[in-house]
Amino acid sequence: MAEITASGVKSLREKTGAGMMECKNALVEADGVEERAIEILRERGLASARKKEGRIAAEGAVGSYIHMGGKVGVLVEVNCETDFVARGEEFQQLIKDVAMHVAAAEPRFVSREEVPTDALDKEREIARAQAKNDPKMANKPDQVIDKIVEGRLNKFYEEAVLLDQPFVKDPAKTVGELVTEKTAKTGEKITIRRFMRYKMGEGLAKRDDDFGGEVAALAGS
DSSP: OOOOOHHHHHHHHHHHOOOHHHHHHHHHHTTTOHHHHHHHHHHTTHHHHGGGGGSOOOEEEEEEEEEGGGTEEEEEEEEESOHHHHTSHHHHHHHHHHHHHHHHHOOSBSSGGGSOHHHHHHHHHHHHHHHHHOGGGTTOOHHHHHHHHHHHHHHHHHHHBGGGSEETTEEEEEHHHHHHHHHHHHTSOOEEEEEEEEETTTTOOOOOSOHHHHHHHHHHO
């Protein structure tokens, strides 16, 4: 299998306007052949989807998903350009899928841009400490440690950022790639603006005492 380099991904992105992950996946599928990767992106409609990013997406809808008999609930706002698309089956299904994904995957942020700088600094600090404490990393140059740190940061994004998470219904693609596909299919810019995930009882203090035993003791007194 051909090695997929950062410069190769960058070159493909510049030529197609597709996202980094889409370009990387296309190059992997094309075994590193850029011309074939371009064809793959065009076949999927991803090469032109990014051209719509400058448009205004002020329409859309708020959707919900309730799971586990009311134990977990999600509200999500997804935007598009026109009310016509917002009312369409394709768009409504996307909202349901995203809400269900949020319920299952528990993301903390919509995009990488939303991650606070101090949170990233903390993740880098932890990743660097872990790498330096690993006996296998002893005497490794700083450049190697830096690559490991960045790799672990990417793992953090995959776990915490909605658009970077593997889509629960199809882990071969990210949620961001799913949105890009819908953008290409509908012909309109589509964005996930925000979400809120609720878990019943989250944040409430739990009683550690034996309430049933307490009642029984009182009844017997």
